[in-house]
Amino acid sequence: MSADTHRRLSRDTPVTCAVVTISDTRTEADDTSGKALADGLRAAGHTLEFYRIVPDDGEAIRAVLLHLAGRVEAVVTTGGTGIGRRDRTIEVAERLIQKPLPGFGELFRMLSYQDIGAAAMMSRATAGLFGPEDADADTLLFCCPGAEPAVRLALDALIVPDLPHLVWEVLRQPPPPPSRPLEFPVDPAAPGSV
Incomplete structure (x- = not known):
C-alpha cells in the first residue's frame, strides 16, 4: 500500500500524546513552546x-520518558536539543x-534552514x-x-500531518513472539546438524 492509502486508513484515529518541556528556567506561566505543542496536538x-x-x-x-513509555502513543519534547552545556535531551533520547527516525531531524533542519539559514545546523532535533x-x-x-517558532514548525510541517499514520504503522502488526533460545544437538555429527 502507498503512504497515501495508509494516511487515509489512519486519518481519523486520535493519538494519545504527552508533552514534556525540558528547561531549567521555564514555568507553566511562561512555557509558550509546551503550550503550543499541547494546543496544536x-x-x-x-x-x-x-x-x-x-x-x-x-x-x-530519562525518568519521565521511561514513565511515559508504553503509556501513550507519542511523546513530544521541547528544549535541550541545542549545543549548550546544559542541553542533554538528545543524549538521553538516543540511549x-x-x-x-532520522528523516524527522533531517527534514526539520532542512525546513529550519529555509527559515533561519545556517543556524539550523545547531539543532539536534x-x-x-x-x-x-x-x-x-x-x-x-x-x-x-525549545524556541516556539521551531516547535510550531515541527508540529505543523512534520508531526501533525503524519502522526496517525506513524502510529498506525507501529501498531498495525502484532508484536513479534518472545524469542526463545534455539536448542542445538550436543553432538555436531548427530542427524539434522549442520
Missing part, C-alpha cells in the same frame, strides 16, 4: 494525557530510542521509537527545540 484531534516541565537533567529526562526497558519499542518520541 489537541487542535489536530489528539488526546493530551500528560504535560510536565522537567529540568535539563539527564536522570530527570532510549530503539528504532531511530531527533525522533524514533522507544519503549520500556524490557519491552519492544512502541512509543513515538519527537525531540524538538
Whole structure:
C-alpha cells in the first residue's frame, strides 16, 4: 500500500500524546513552546494525557520518558536539543530510542534552514521509537527545540500531518513472539546438524 492509502486508513484515529518541556528556567506561566505543542496536538484531534516541565537533567529526562513509555502513543519534547552545556535531551533520547527516525531531524533542519539559514545546523532535533526497558519499542518520541517558532514548525510541517499514520504503522502488526533460545544437538555429527 502507498503512504497515501495508509494516511487515509489512519486519518481519523486520535493519538494519545504527552508533552514534556525540558528547561531549567521555564514555568507553566511562561512555557509558550509546551503550550503550543499541547494546543496544536489537541487542535489536530489528539488526546493530551500528560504535560510536565522537567529540568535539563539527564536522570530527570530519562525518568519521565521511561514513565511515559508504553503509556501513550507519542511523546513530544521541547528544549535541550541545542549545543549548550546544559542541553542533554538528545543524549538521553538516543540511549532510549530503539528504532531511530532520522528523516524527522533531517527534514526539520532542512525546513529550519529555509527559515533561519545556517543556524539550523545547531539543532539536534531527533525522533524514533522507544519503549520500556524490557519491552519492544512502541512509543513515538519527537525531540524538538525549545524556541516556539521551531516547535510550531515541527508540529505543523512534520508531526501533525503524519502522526496517525506513524502510529498506525507501529501498531498495525502484532508484536513479534518472545524469542526463545534455539536448542542445538550436543553432538555436531548427530542427524539434522549442520
